Amino acid sequence: MIQVTNLTKWYGLRKAIDGLNFHAKKGEIVGFLGPNGAGKTTTMRILTAYMPPSEGRAIVAGYDVVEESLEVRRRVGYLPETVPLYADMTVLDYLDFMAAMRHLPNADQCVDEAIQRVNLEDRVESYIGNLSKGMRQRVGLAQAVLHKPEVLILDEPTIGLDPAQVVEIRAFIRELGADHTVLLSTHILSEAQQICNRVLIINKGHIVAEDRPENLQARLAGAERITIELAGDTEGAETTIAGVKGVLTVEPMGNGVFEIEITPGKEIRPAIVRALTRAGQDVVEVHSQGVDLEQIFLELTRSDDKSKGKRTSRQQKE
Amino acid sequence: MRNIGIIAWKEFRQYFGSPIAYFLSIVIFLFLGIVFALDLVQTMSNTYSAQVLEGTVVLGPLLTLVLFATPAITMKLLAEERGQGTLELLLTAPVRDAELVVGKWLGAALFAAVILALTWVYPVFLQAITKPNGIDQGPLVSAYIVLFLLVGALLAVGVGISSLFSNATAAFFASLVVSLGLWVSGLVTSTLSYMGSMGGTSLWGTVMQYMDFTSHFYNTAYAGRLDLTDIVYYVSIIVLSLFFATRVIESKRWR
Ligand SMILES: Nc1ncnc2c1ncn2[C@@H]1O[C@H](COP(=O)(O)OP(=O)(O)O)[C@@H](O)[C@H]1O
């Protein structure tokens, strides 16, 4: 459904995406996961034929986005990051207009169905400008699914919504996976984990990992973290822990709590406790955190950053 | 083709929901009404004058008004869409860039046509009060046709300028400058040609005269003559401006 080869985009002298290769099969929900500025929006704008790539090719729903862009646009539903809506139109007028532009033979029926799918039945006569952020997101989604497109491209569909709305929209997207091929972008790891069949992790214009959420987790189980809580004076504890073989990083969290990252597959908790005890520290609690995508993601983006001497481990908070 | 109609119809409808449209219509009608009434009073009190009030009495001031009004009609068309991000929606819909541009222009032109048609009430009123002789409505038909083309050309220029901006206010002022520039250049040309007529005509003078924006209305249609040259002139401006706007939209996709 989506086939991307060596896709590259320059903005002037700046490379926003660099030789991307990926695909999405029919009925798949693929997550595009990465921090701000990773190149998610740029990629999606190329796939929706909003702008052409500088190099490489993209085939969407069987058509080339440059050569046969109108065919692509007929078969794609798109929810841009900015949810573009006309504030001075009613929901119904807006959807009627979008349906007309798509030349839908049974426009009224399609509009009714889309309204039902996003539960907007009681707001159809409201002006879009008067709707809440969550409601507007639904109008945007209704517009994207109006023509039952083969491919749905959703750019950060849950950004700026309150938690209840987020849950609702995520459930809706999972539902959409049954009839459409969905490509969605997000910078929230748990979101990709919850919704997607497959996750592409993108950072600085490169795909740094691609797998099913559960495989990614298994493959990178090494990014394991433990927390240790000490009592009393913790002076010098950080150096002691860092001195133990197999410890990658130590981060003091305050109140005597330390977060420690260790190398994969080695049980070094006893060694850490022994070292601390020898140094005169009182260990109150040792706790091994489960590994989740969040850690994998931090790991991947950090190793990518290391060469540039940057630290991004604390940037990605939901 | 169908897409042009859909986009034009949406724009046309939106004008009737926007305060600017009502503001414009009211200003135009008030202003024309005042001019018309003054002319009427003057002519009636001046019984010895050989001057007769013509049906074109409102067309002169109307031309001045449209120079100011058209930037307000076109300012939002593409600039606001770009600013609000809704252009992304239109550019990813199965619509060609040219269809989008022509549709936008057509919507504005339809709206302008409604306003222009309504200003005909003044000549019709004149006809009613000057019975039994009446006034000749015939020359008005050609005058209105060319005036509509002139407005269409101004609107097309406005669409072209609107495509360059992402803010309606900026587009308004830029279009106003161009609109007034076309007007002033007409005054300059006519002054030059007046001076030139004393010293003989040159090729340059002829070209300048052909390029003059308002004379294609004043010199012929205003006097009741329908001239093909004028029609070709305004239609070429429309085509060129819309082509320009399409190219701007296309080229901005790359950035
Ligand atoms: N129109 C543009 N002009 C110049 N640079 C841009 C433009 N859009 C995005 N960029 C740059 O390209 C990179 C990728 O941006 P984007 O695709 O928006 O990332 P994301 O959606 O993942 O946050 C960023 O560094 C951004 O600053």
Ligand SMILES: [Mg+2]
């Ligand atoms: Mg983005």
